[in-house]
Amino acid sequence: MAFPKGFLWGGATAANQCEGGYLDGGKGLSIADVMTAGSLNKERENTLVVKEGEYYPSHIAIDMYHHYKEDIALFAEMGFNCYRMSINWARIYPNGDDEIPNEDGLQFYDDLFDECLKYGIQPIVTLSHYETPIGLYTKFGGWKSRECIDCFVRYCKTVFTRYKGKVKYWMTFNEINCLEMNSWNGAAMLEEDLQTKTQAAHHLFVASALAVAAGHEIDPENKIGMMYGGLFSYANSCNPADVQANIDTMHAQLFYCDVMCKGYYPNYKLKQLEREHITIQKEPEDDEILMKGKVDYLAYSYYMTLVAGEKTAKAELANGNLFTGYKNPYLEQSQWGWQIDPMGIRISMNELYDRYNIPLMIVENGLGAVDELKEDGTIDDDYRIDYLREHIKEMEKGINIDGIPLLAYTPWGCIDLVSAGTGEMKKRYGFIYVDRDNEGNGTLKRYRKKSFYWYKKVIASNGADLD
Ligand code: BG6
Numbered sequence: 001m002a003f004p005k006g007f008l009w010g011g012a013t014a015a016n017q018c019e020g021g022y023l024d025g026g027k028g029l030s031i032a033d034v035m036t037a038g039s040l041n042k043e044r045e046n047t048l049v050v051k052e053g054e055y056y057p058s059h060i061a062i063d064m065y066h067h068y069k070e071d072i073a074l075f076a077e078m079g080f081n082c083y084r085m086s087i088n089w090a091r092i093y094p095n096g097d098d099e100i101p102n103e104d105g106l107q108f109y110d111d112l113f114d115e116c117l118k119y120g121i122q123p124i125v126t127l128s129h130y131e132t133p134i135g136l137y138t139k140f141g142g143w144k145s146r147e148c149i150d151c152f153v154r155y156c157k158t159v160f161t162r163y164k165g166k167v168k169y170w171m172t173f174n175e176i177n178c179l180e181m182n183s184w185n186g187a188a189m190l191e192e193d194l195q196t197k198t199q200a201a202h203h204l205f206v207a208s209a210l211a212v213a214a215g216h217e218i219d220p221e222n223k224i225g226m227m228y229g230g231l232f233s234y235a236n237s238c239n240p241a242d243v244q245a246n247i248d249t250m251h252a253q254l255f256y257c258d259v260m261c262k263g264y265y266p267n268y269k270l271k272q273l274e275r276e277h278i279t280i281q282k283e284p285e286d287d288e289i290l291m292k293g294k295v296d297y298l299a300y301s302y303y304m305t306l307v308a309g310e311k312t313a314k315a316e317l318a319n320g321n322l323f324t325g326y327k328n329p330y331l332e333q334s335q336w337g338w339q340i341d342p343m344g345i346r347i348s349m350n351e352l353y354d355r356y357n358i359p360l361m362i363v364e365n366g367l368g369a370v371d372e373l374k375e376d377g378t379i380d381d382d383y384r385i386d387y388l389r390e391h392i393k394e395m396e397k398g399i400n401i402d403g404i405p406l407l408a409y410t411p412w413g414c415i416d417l418v419s420a421g422t423g424e425m426k427k428r429y430g431f432i433y434v435d436r437d438n439e440g441n442g443t444l445k446r447y448r449k450k451s452f453y454w455y456k457k458v459i460a461s462n463g464a465d466l467d
Contacts (some may be wrong), residue, residue: 002462002463002464003396003462003463004399005462007122007406007407007408007409008081008122008361008407009079009080009409009463010080010082010124010363010410011078011410011411011412012410012412012413012414013064013083013084013086013129013413013414013415014085014086014126014129014131014174014417015087015091015129015131016030016032016033016086016131017032017061017418017419018061018064018128018417019060019063019065019088020058020059020062021063021065022056022059024065024088024103025091025104025105025107026094026104026222027090027094028094028095028096028134029090029134029135029198030090030132030133030134031129031130031134031137031184031188032058032362033059034046034048034050034056034134035047035056035058035423036056036057036286036423037055037057037422037423037424037438037439037456038424039422039423039424044182052411055439055440057386057423057425057440060440061417061418062416062418062436062444063444065108065447066212067444068112068115069115070446071415072112072116072121073119074415074452075116075121075414075415076120078414078431078452078455078456078459079460080119080159080414081120081122082122082123082169082408082410083116083122083123083124083410083414084123084124084126084363085123085124085125086129087125088105088131089132090133090135091104091105092155092159093133093154094133095133095136095139096132096135096136096139096284097136097139106162107165110162113163113166113167114166122169123166123169124168124170124171124361124363124408125159125167126172126174127155127172127176127211127357128173130185130420132188134188134255136148136188137188137189141189142187142188142189142190142200143186143187143188143189143200143203144187144189144196144199144200145203146202149203149206152207153185153210153211155303156172156211157214157215157218160161161218164218164219165219167222168221168222169223169224169225169408170215170224170225171225172207172208172211172225172226172227172466173186173204173208173226173230174227174229176201176204176227176260177229177253177255177257179197179200183196185241186200187200187201187204194270194276194278195279198273198280198335199281201256202280202281203383205260205290206286206289208226208260208293208295209263209289209290209292209294210293211224211257211293211402212224212293213292213293223297224295224296225295225298226257226261226295226298226299227363228253228256228257228299228300228352229253229301230302230348231250232302232305232306232348233250233306233308234246234305234306234307235307236307236308236309239309239310241309241310242308245309245310246309250306251268251269255268257298260294260295261355261356262294262299262356263290263293264290271351297358297360298352298356298358298359299362300352300360300361300362300363301362301364302345302362302365302391303338303365304334305328305347305348306318306324306326307325307327307329308325308396309326318337318338318339319336319337319338333370334367335368336368336422337389338368340387342390342391342393345362345391345394345395345398346394346395346397346402349362349402349406350402350404359406359407360406360407361407361408361410362395362408362410363408363412364396364411364412365388365391365409365411365412366387366388366412366413366429367383367384367387367388367429368428369383370426370428371416371433371449372396373433373435378433378450379433379447379449379450380450381450381451384429385451388411389466391428392458392463393466395462411429412429413429413430414429414430414431414432414436415430415435416432417429417434423438426436427437431448431455432446432447433446433448435447
């Protein structure tokens with residue numbers, strides 16, 4: 001068993017969860033910088049401004065802003081040939097709508113990309129990963145305003161031009177469908193009603209399509225994808241009512257992929273909007289923009305699956321990163337209650353490829369767990385190795401049995417970082433342990449976990465050696 005030649009093996013992070021340096025080099029505040037720390041049972045609070053005396057995990061995070069050379073050297077040691085990361089938009093346009101970009105911010109990513117390329121690591125860049133400049137919220141109320149489109153496109157054109165020849169793979173909005181559940185992360189706004197969210201989604205779609213077109217024009221070598229927050233659910237039973245309920249659940253999420261991969265709104269969505277008296281304010285050119293700005297590939301996160309169906313007395317809710325659904329009695333769950341489903345990764349590949357027929361990337365996957373740093377500096381994270389091994393096995397079947405063009409695999413949080421959902425540090429995903437706790441204490445020293453050496457072997461054998 002082996003993966004195709006040239007397969008991209010790496011890991012994934014997001015700027016706001018690892019960089020820190022939240023005001024360094026002229027950076028402005030992003031929507032992540034006003035989120036406090038929470039836990040599984042305590043929601044993170046959005047304070048809208050930075051309050052004195054409050055702890056904000058993104059402000060220092062794991063301080064990759066100052067440690068990136070050391071961190072990239074560790075990625076290189078594992079054999080990464082790609083690294084998925086995000087540009088923190090507020091480093092480039094501190095207020096979101098500035099006339100000219102911030103040179104210090106641009107230089108930071110120039111240096112970081114050069115450092116990656118030095119080791120043959122190809123950056124795969126998310127343009128917006130839950131880090132819209134907060135200025136776009138204070139000035140325009142976030143993505144419900146059409147003004148955000150121009151700001152985003154200006155930012156994209158700046159980075160496409162600056163990093164031409166250094167970056168080939170881009171994706172526009174991380175987990176764009178998260179807007180369905182979380183307006184702040186998804187669209188830098190507070191409203192959760194369907195009318196406002198639908199309008200904001202339309203602006204995101206138009207902005208993404210314009211960015212795709214601009215990216216192709218600036219460099220025809222560019223490949224620009226979308227990023228789907230992988231919700232995959234099974235029907236609770238073969239009762240047709242459960243099957244229909246599952247289709248409805250999936251429609252609410254796949255709608256985002258339908259628009260971005262096919263270039264138009266699907267009928268089921270148009271009918272829903274009609275039924276619920278929701279109107280989308282469109283400019284006359286929007287439909288053409290969507291059609292001309294279809295994405296080149298579909299990247300997605302895959303952690304878990306859920307069950308959907310008619311609500312019954314027995315149906316128990318499961319936890320999830322963005323979504324909830326019912327528990328699946330056939331699956332185990334993580335310490336944070338996420339249901340672990342390796343076979344589901346192959347099922348998800350088939351569902352998405354059959355529907356869109358474009359290459360896929362799995363840009364997030366992994367197990368958030370509590371790790372123990374032993375006195376001798378080692379961490380035995382066999383549970384993480386088991387999780388990843390089983391998922392990689394199924395991914396390989398998707399490629400070699402089902403013939404699906406999967407371009408890349410970048411497990412989430414390849415180095416420990418702040419959890420997006422809870423703001424915790426103790427929910428760790430990394431191959432590299434970072435000495436920092438939930439309250440911001442620790443030396444920030446990096447340690448190689450057992451999974452570090454295991455993943456190194458996986459990459460060196462191009463996925464053939466999973467033991
Ligand atoms: C995805 C996000 O939803 O899941 C990441 O794109 C996030 O930003 C990841 O960190 C894992 O979720 P969590 O809540 O465990 O950090």
